[in-house]
Every structure is written in structure tokens, then in C-alpha cells.
Amino acid sequence: MPRKVHVQTTINGETAEFLCEPRQSVLEVLRDVLYLTGAKEGCNNGNCGACSVILDGRLVNSCLVLGAELEGKSLETIEGLAEPDQLHPIQDAFLENAALQCGICTPGFIVAAKALLDQNPNPTEHEIRYWLAGNLCRCTGYDKIVRAVQDAAKTMSSEVSA
Amino acid sequence: MADKKEYKVVGTRPIRHDGVDKVTGRALYGADFHAVGLLHGRVLRSPHAHARIKSIDTSRAEAHPGVRAVVTAKDFPEVEDKIADLGEGAANLKDLQDNVLAGDKVLYKGHQVAAVAAIDPHTAEEALELIDVEYEVLPPVIKVLDAMQEDAPLLHEAMKTDEMGEKADKPSNIASHFQHKQGDLEKGFAEADVVVEHEYTTETVHQGYIEPHNATALYNADGHLTIWCSTQGAFAVREQVSEILQLPVSKIKVVPMEIGGGFGGKIQVYIKPIAAMLSMKTGKPVKVLMSRADVFEGTGPTPGSYVRVKMGATKDGHITAAEAYLAFEAGAYPGSPVGAAAFCVFSPYKVENGQVDGYDVVVNKPKTAAYRAPGATNAAFAAETVIDEICEKIGMDPLEFRILNSAKQGDIRIDGPPTPHVGFVETVEAAKDHPHYSAPLEGENRGRGVASGYWPNFGMASSVAINVTADGTISLVEGSTDIGGTRAAIAMQAAEVLGIPAESVTPSVVDTDSVGYTAVTGGSRTAFATGYAAYEAAQDVKRQMVERAAKLWEVAPEEVQFADGMFSTVNGKEQEIDFKGLAARLDETGGPIVGRGTANPDQPGPSIGVHVVDVEVDPDTGKIDILRYTATQDAGKAVHPSYVEGQIQGGAVQGIGWALNEEYIYNEKGEMTNASFLDYRIPTCLDLPMIDAVIVEVPNPGHPFGVRGVGETPIIAPPAAIANAVYRAIGVRLKELPMSPGRVLKTMGKI
Ligand code: FES
Numbered sequence: 001m002p003r004k005v006h007v008q009t010t011i012n013g014e015t016a017e018f019l020c021e022p023r024q025s026v027l028e029v030l031r032d033v034l035y036l037t038g039a040k041e042g043c044n045n046g047n048c049g050a051c052s053v054i055l056d057g058r059l060v061n062s063c064l065v066l067g068a069e070l071e072g073k074s075l076e077t078i079e080g081l082a083e084p085d086q087l088h089p090i091q092d093a094f095l096e097n098a099a100l101q102c103g104i105c106t107p108g109f110i111v112a113a114k115a116l117l118d119q120n121p122n123p124t125e126h127e128i129r130y131w132l133a134g135n136l137c138r139c140t141g142y143d144k145i146v147r148a149v150q151d152a153a154k155t156m157s158s159e160v161s162a
Numbered sequence: 163m164a165d166k167k168e169y170k171v172v173g174t175r176p177i178r179h180d181g182v183d184k185v186t187g188r189a190l191y192g193a194d195f196h197a198v199g200l201l202h203g204r205v206l207r208s209p210h211a212h213a214r215i216k217s218i219d220t221s222r223a224e225a226h227p228g229v230r231a232v233v234t235a236k237d238f239p240e241v242e243d244k245i246a247d248l249g250e251g252a253a254n255l256k257d258l259q260d261n262v263l264a265g266d267k268v269l270y271k272g273h274q275v276a277a278v279a280a281i282d283p284h285t286a287e288e289a290l291e292l293i294d295v296e297y298e299v300l301p302p303v304i305k306v307l308d309a310m311q312e313d314a315p316l317l318h319e320a321m322k323t324d325e326m327g328e329k330a331d332k333p334s335n336i337a338s339h340f341q342h343k344q345g346d347l348e349k350g351f352a353e354a355d356v357v358v359e360h361e362y363t364t365e366t367v368h369q370g371y372i373e374p375h376n377a378t379a380l381y382n383a384d385g386h387l388t389i390w391c392s393t394q395g396a397f398a399v400r401e402q403v404s405e406i407l408q409l410p411v412s413k414i415k416v417v418p419m420e421i422g423g424g425f426g427g428k429i430q431v432y433i434k435p436i437a438a439m440l441s442m443k444t445g446k447p448v449k450v451l452m453s454r455a456d457v458f459e460g461t462g463p464t465p466g467s468y469v470r471v472k473m474g475a476t477k478d479g480h481i482t483a484a485e486a487y488l489a490f491e492a493g494a495y496p497g498s499p500v501g502a503a504a505f506c507v508f509s510p511y512k513v514e515n516g517q518v519d520g521y522d523v524v525v526n527k528p529k530t531a532a533y534r535a536p537g538a539t540n541a542a543f544a545a546e547t548v549i550d551e552i553c554e555k556i557g558m559d560p561l562e563f564r565i566l567n568s569a570k571q572g573d574i575r576i577d578g579p580p581t582p583h584v585g586f587v588e589t590v591e592a593a594k595d596h597p598h599y600s601a602p603l604e605g606e607n608r609g610r611g612v613a614s615g616y617w618p619n620f621g622m623a624s625s626v627a628i629n630v631t632a633d634g635t636i637s638l639v640e641g642s643t644d645i646g647g648t649r650a651a652i653a654m655q656a657a658e659v660l661g662i663p664a665e666s667v668t669p670s671v672v673d674t675d676s677v678g679y680t681a682v683t684g685g686s687r688t689a690f691a692t693g694y695a696a697y698e699a700a701q702d703v704k705r706q707m708v709e710r711a712a713k714l715w716e717v718a719p720e721e722v723q724f725a726d727g728m729f730s731t732v733n734g735k736e737q738e739i740d741f742k743g744l745a746a747r748l749d750e751t752g753g754p755i756v757g758r759g760t761a762n763p764d765q766p767g768p769s770i771g772v773h774v775v776d777v778e779v780d781p782d783t784g785k786i787d788i789l790r791y792t793a794t795q796d797a798g799k800a801v802h803p804s805y806v807e808g809q810i811q812g813g814a815v816q817g818i819g820w821a822l823n824e825e826y827i828y829n830e831k832g833e834m835t836n837a838s839f840l841d842y843r844i845p846t847c848l849d850l851p852m853i854d855a856v857i858v859e860v861p862n863p864g865h866p867f868g869v870r871g872v873g874e875t876p877i878i879a880p881p882a883a884i885a886n887a888v889y890r891a892i893g894v895r896l897k898e899l900p901m902s903p904g905r906v907l908k909t910m911g912k913i
């Protein structure tokens with residue numbers, strides 16, 4: 001077995017340390033080493049977005065980044081979105097809009113939507129669809145997901161202006 | 163009969179009970195399960211589409227550091243040749259075992275051959291490469307019509323066709339041929355002013371759930387086996403594993419984890435018995451996960467098919483005769499959904515003279531599994547486009563034609579029984595009245611199409627238990643895994659009976675030791691049948707609560723009534739107490755209350771959908787764009803309308819994917835060449851507009867709230883509706899699925 005490497009990084013605002021094999025992806029580290037199983041594996045080759053995380057402010061597929069690359073970086077995962085007593089507005093919007101059926105794609109969509117709204121608080125429907133095209137959902141037909149993101153954008157921008 | 167009624171809880175849109183867990187990433191799906199001392203299993207798969215296994219040598223793999231066990235088909239106990247009912251289709255258990263680990267032959271690329279348990283997933287993968295399998299490669303047969311030829315390579319040398327109940331004398335890849343017949347076909351066609359007949363082909367497509375199959379098993383020294391997994395039916399897993407491994411069902415506990423989609427594809431077992439065998443050998447918990455390629459190459463797709471449909475009609479639009487020939491690929495073992503296809507092909511319509519022939523044919527592809535209204539989509543693609551051409555020829559509006567020919571309750575179907583209570587006409591009218599149908603559609607290469615889809619729905623067994631809690635809530639225990647929000651739909655039906663809000667119900671999906679038998683989440687049955695069981699359990703609670711109120715007030719139970727959430731005395735003594743108040747007083751009136759309900763309802767009530775679509779075809783590239791989409795469907799009574807809409811939208815989009823892009827692409831060696839989400843392209847949100855889901859409610863007399871199952875119907879109409887729209891756009895009729903750009907250009911004569 002290859003020798004493990006020691007990695008120090010920031011996950012959801014807190015310092016994290018772990019040992020991983022050089023061949024392990026961030027997705028494997030999250031799920032199998034740190035037991036953060038919110039990011040899901042749907043394809044393991046960058047085609048479904050179920051493993052979406054935000055790495056130094058950029059949306060990435062965690063199955064395509066190596067765990068060792070997290071050294072000194074900052075990672076946001078689905079587990080870090082909600083406050084202890086309050087969901088993130090995107091999470092609320094997904095529930096209000098019934099934007100999930102089986103829910104396996106949901107963490108990936110919510111993280112991807114957050115990355116979108118962080119940089120474009122008022123996206124058009126087309127911008128939302130374009131941005132989320134890297135996330136596959138087989139259950140919903142996307143209608144309610146797109147509406148949830150539209151609603152979340154509205155709530156978040158009114159919170160900012162209020 | 164359930165009337166169109168207004169309810170307090172049924173028909174509202176509460177937040178689903180498992181919602182917070184699912185938006186925070188906390189919900190535990192099968193692959194998220196962890197246990198101390200966990201080993202990881204991986205499966206070796208056949209690289210060949212068709213080959214004899216000459217030998218398997220596992221010694222190098224066993225000696226690899228970190229490997230704890232290797233299993234092959236030799237580790238199986240003997241099983242009988244017997245058919246088991248798996249909920250959405252039956253399967254022969256010997257075939258099931260052979261499909262789990264190949265015995266003498268491999269029958270498709272991806273067929274499971276051996277498996278390894280090791281200390282981590284990568285070590286297990288390394289060990290797979292050290293298993294030496296010697297194959298004698300045989301010629302494959304991939305397409306249904308090729309496999310039906312007399313000189314086709316045989317998959318099962320001993321299999322003889324069941325020819326309408328009689329065994330044929332020669333071996334063949336045709337497992338069975340059946341026929342339904344009604345009236346006088348010749349006379350029917352003679353009476354027609356217009357006869358249209360065409361041949362259609364559809365390619366193999368996959369359910370495409372985002373979560374790959376998974377299973378963790380632990381076999382204890384006391385002979386008890388526990389399996390944690392994502393499945394559509396924990397009891398169906400228990401049954402299959404019991405038969406495959408010859409263990410009594412009472413020794414197997416299946417714990418259903420959250421499930422990331424199934425659509426019919428997570429009923430058959432593949433890796434669950436393997437995880438169990440690896441645990442038996444090691445004494446440790448073993449987790450086996452599939453990769454995406456494993457899912458495509460090794461699990462149930464839905465069949466490719468050849469369909470021929472001939473229909474005749476009079477000038478004034480009456481169907482006089484209809485005939486269908488359906489040849490379906492079963493995959494490596496018999497059991498395609500051709501039976502359901504034969505049932506559905508002309509079901510929406512009254513056909514007095516009809517004949518349907520069905521052929522179940524094995525080919526060197528994965529054994530097919532159920533996929534949302536299995537078989538019906540293939541059949542409707544043919545029948546619904548033939549109807550469109552008839553309408554064009556006689557100059558009749560296609561929705562008017564459907565209203566005119568709709569089968570009414572009691573009309574005899576081609577397969578014999580009478581048509582049950584259906585809401586077809588109401589659903590067509592909803593499509594006709596929708597602004598979409600009358601909106602102008604301008605621009606070149608654009609067209610509008612319609613089609614309908616029929617699915618009978620299923621009932622089957624469900625069990626529910628309800629515990630009354632002192633704070634006035636109830637906990638509801640059920641066995642239907644929740645793929646699309648059914649916890650909410652089931653809880654709401656109990657809440658309705660007890661006059662409490664949906665939020666006062668805590669529903670749990672539990673393991674096979676903790677609830678009565680419950681059939682699979684499939685056949686669009688869960689909100690209907692498990693909902694029915696919840697209704698019964700709530701009635702049981704209500705009855706017991708009435709007794710408690712009577713005790714409290716020292717009156718006879720007959721003197722207590724329950725309405726609008728209030729228990730009260732009938733005889734003017736003016737005592738009343740609400741559910742919550744009475745729940746707080748159970749201790750003083752006799753102790754806890756547990757309600758139970760079981761159901762096996764036999765009137766699921768078919769659900770029919772009518773879809774309207776606008777497309778634009780790019781004449782240079784052949785690409786079809788969906789401009790606007792409206793789907794109407796009879797839900798009987800929508801318990802939670804948001805999730806009913808979700809089913810309609812999701813099903814429609816799966817149908818759109820099937821229509822436009824999705825297919826297994828094979829090379830001449832019979833190998834699937836596109837086993838990834840990059841090359842097997844399912845629709846993304848960028849490919850689609852909003853999907854307007856219109857719920858029609860024609861109450862089902864077979865359910866206390868009038869519910870009909872809704873999950874499967876919406877996938878049926880899209881390919882035909884889109885093909886009809888494409889014809890209006892560019893004047894050519896596509897008769898092959900998918901209508902990919904290449905096929906469109908070919909049909910247009912451009913390449
Ligand atoms: S699992 Fe990473 S993109 Fe699919």
C-alpha cells in the first residue's frame with residue numbers, strides 16, 4: 001500500500017488534518033476518511049456533479065481533485081451550509097419548492113447553486129440552467145430545482161438589501 | 163365510491179418529513195453506511211459479451227496482501243429452477259443466481275464472475291486483476307430480430323420456446339410467444355377507410371438513477387445475516403437473498419437505507435448476495451459498491467425492441483381494427499416486460515377487433531429490469547404515432563380522435579378483461595383546454611405533437627403501524643422505501659383520518675424485522691397501497707381512541723363521535739376533546755394505543771397521461787430542441803400535489819431523454835461502448851424548458867381518498883409526442899428511438 005501523506009486544510013471554516021493515500025480523491029477523503037458523506041458519488045469521473053464542493057471559492061467535482069491537493073486550501077461542503085438553528089436560504093427554497101425526490105443529487109445541486117449565487121446574485125433562468133448543467137438529476141426533470149434557485153436568489157438579495 | 167371531496171390534509175403541500183436531512187447531507191444512503199472493521203468488496207466482470215468459462219483461478223488474488231476473501235459461483239448452494247415474483251416482474255431463481263455470479267457461461271459484457279473482499283477499495287480493485295479467468299469466446303447476438311433467426315448463436319442451449327403454452331421442439335433464443343385476440347381482425351380492416359402500418363425499433367436504455375447500487379452485509383456466527391442497502395424493496399431483497407443463498411427468511415434482516423433513485427432498477431439483486439457471501443467467508447462486515455460503468459454494463463436496462471403496429475379507422479375517426487407485433491429483448495435471461503407492453507399498447511382505446519403478439523427474446527445484453535411503466539413506452543411510441551398518421555389522413559384533431567375512441571369502463575380489452583374505471587377523456591380534455599394546445603406556434607422547422615400513455619398501476623401488500631404519542635402526535639412505521647416523497651404522502655393520509663396536521667406524524671421506513679410484509683416501491687403503488695394501509699391503521703387508532711373517550715366520559719362507545727379532529731358525545735352531554743387532549747390521557751384510560759393496518763388493494767386504478775410538446779428541429783445538424791412541454795395526468799386525488807407534479811415532470815424528462823439521446827451503443831464484439839454519463843447522455847437542465855404538469859383528478863373508486871398511482875405513466879407519451887411534433891416540423895416520421903441528430907438527418911435523406 002502506498003505511504004500516506006499528511007494534509008492540513010480548512011473544511012467549512014475549521015482546521016482539519018488527515019492522512020490519505022496519494023491516489024485518494026477529495027471525495028474519497030471526505031467520505032471514507034472524514035465521514036463527511038454529504039457529497040455523493042454518482043459517477044466518479046466528473047459527469048454528474050453529485051460530489052460538488054467549493055474549493056477556494058470555486059465549484060469543483062471532488063471526485064476529480066486529489067485529497068493531497070487540499071493542503072493549505074479552504075473547502076466548503078454541504079455539511080457547512082446550515083447554521084445550527086437555521087437552514088441556508090437555498091436549503092429552505094429546495095424544501096419549499098419540493099425540489100428533490102430521492103435527494104441523492106440534492107447536496108450537489110445546493111452546493112452548486114451556492115457557488116452560482118455567491119458570484120451572480122440575480123441569475124436569469126438561462127444562467128441558472130447553464131450553471132447547473134454539470135449536475136444531473138434523474139428524478140425531478142429540473143423544473144422545481146430551477147424554481148428553487150430562483151426563489152433562493154430572491155430571498156437572499158432581499159436579505160442583503162434589508 | 164370516493165367522490166371529489168375537499169380534505170384538510172390530503173391535497174395540501176407540507177414540507178416533507180425527511181426534508182431537512184436531505185438538504186443538509188445528513189440523510190444516510192446505502193453507500194454512506196459505515197461499520198467498525200469494515201472490509202470492501204469489488205466485483206470482477208466479464209470482458210466478453212458471450213463466452214464459456216473454462217477455468218477460474220483465484221489463487222494469486224487470494225495471496226495478495228490485504229485480501230480477505232474471494233468468491234465465485236462455486237460458493238453458491240444448489241437452487242431449484244423456480245419462478246419468484248419480484249413485484250414488478252417475475253424471475254427464475256436459477257437465472258437470478260447465475261446472473262449474480264456466472265456459472266458455465268458469461269452472457270454479456272459486465273456479467274459478474276468473481277468478487278474480492280479486502281481491507282480497502284483500492285486493494286480489492288488490485289486483486290481483481292489477479293484473478294485468472296480462461297474464456298472460450300463465442301459469437302454474440304445483440305439485436306432482437308437477429309436473435310430470433312434460426313441460425314443465431316444460442317445463449318441457453320437447452321431453452322425451447324414456450325409457444326402459446328406449448329414447448330417447441332428445437333432450442334431457440336425466443337423464450338416465449340403469446341397472443342391476445344378479440345373480434346375479427348380481417349373484418350375490422352375491411353371496414354377501415356384508412357389503414358396505417360409501420361415498423362419501429364427502440365434501443366436499450368438505462369434507468370439512470372444517480373446513486374449506483376450498494377450493499378453492506380454482516381453475517382453473524384449465530385447464522386443471522388443483516389444487509390444495509392439501497393433498494394426499492396427490503397422484503398424483495400430478503401426473499402431473493404434467501405433463495406440464492408438458501409437461508410431462511412427469518413435469518414435475514416434487510417435494513418433499507420435512503421435510496422438515490424431506482425425507477426424499477428433496484429428490485430433485482432446483484433451485489434447484495436455477494437456482500438453476504440464475502441461476509442460469511444470473513445466474519446466481517448463487507449461493503450460492495452458499483453461504479454457507474456458497472457451500473458451501465460451490469461444492471462437492468464430496459465429492452466431494445468422491434469414493434470410493428472397496424473391500425474385501421476373509418477373516415478369519421480372510429481378505430482375498426484388494431485394489430486401489434488412486439489418483439490422485446492429480455493437481455494441475458496428470459497423476462498422482458500413484453501407482457502406489460504402487450505397490455506398497454508392499445509389500452510386507452512376501444513378496439514373491437516384486435517390482435518397482439520408478444521415475443522420474449524434473449525440477447526447478449528444485461529438482464530433487463532423494470533423501468534418506469536416497463537414496456538409501455540416502446541409500445542406507445544409505435545401505436546401513438548400510427549394514430550397521429552391516421553388523424554392526419556382523415557383530417558381529424560388528434561385529441562378529438564382520442565376522445566372519440568376512448569375505452570370506457572366495461573369495454574372489453576384485447577387481452578380479455580374489461581376496462582376498469584379510467585379518467586382518459588377528462589385528461590385529454592385538460593390537454594385540449596390548456597392554453598398550450600391553442601397557442602400559436604410560429605417559425606420554421608417547428609411543430610407541435612401530442613400522445614397519450616396508459617399504465618394499469620399495481621396494488622400489492624403493505625403494512626403500517628401507528629403509535630400514539632402523549633403529546634398528540636403519532637409515529638408511523640412503514641416498509642416502503644421512500645424514493646420520491648412517499649413518507650409525506652403516506653403520513654398525510656393517516657393525518658387526514660385522525661384530524662391532525664401532517665407535521666404531527668413522524669413517519670419511519672424500517673427494516674424487515676420491524677414492520678409487516680410490504681411489497682416493493684414500484685408499480686406506482688406506494689402512495690396508493692401503503693397509503694391505504696396507513697388509512698386502515700389510522701382508522702384502527704380512531705376506533706381505539708373512541709373507546710378511550712367513552713371510558714373517560716363513562717358512556718358507550720356508540721355515543722362518541724369523531725369529526726373535524728374532535729371527539730364528542732352524540733347525546734347532548736356536551737363533552738368534547740381533541741386528538742391531542744385525548745392522547746395525553748391514554749395512561750389513565752388503559753395504556754398505550756397502537757394501530758395497525760394492512761392492505762392488498764385490488765383496484766389500483768389506471769393512470770393516463772396526455773402530453774403536448776413543441777419542438778424545433780435544426781435541419782443542418784438534426785438536433786431536436788424542446789420549446790414547450792405540457793403533461794396532463796389523472797392522479798385520482800393528488801395527496802401531495804408538489805410531489806405528484808414532480809413525478810409527472812421527472813417522468814416526462816426521462817421520456818424526453820429516451821426520445822432524443824439515450825441508447826446503449828454496441829460494437830461488433832457486442833461490447834457497450836458508452837458506459838459513462840458523458841457518453842450515455844441523460845438530459846441536463848440546459849436541454850429543457852420548464853415542464854408544465856397539469857394534475858387531473860378523477861377519483862379512483864378503489865381508494866378511500868380516490869388516489870391513483872402516478873409515478874410510471876408520465877414516461878410513456880414523450881417519445882411518440884415528440885415524433886409527432888417532429889413530423890409537423892419537418893415533414894418526416896421517425897420510427898427509430900432515439901431520435902438522435904444522426905437518425906434525424908438520415909430520415910431527412912441528408913446523410
Ligand atoms: S461523482 Fe464526481 S462528478 Fe459524479
Ligand code: FES
Nearest residue numbers: 101105137138139
Ligand atoms: S432527486 Fe433523485 S436524482 Fe435528483
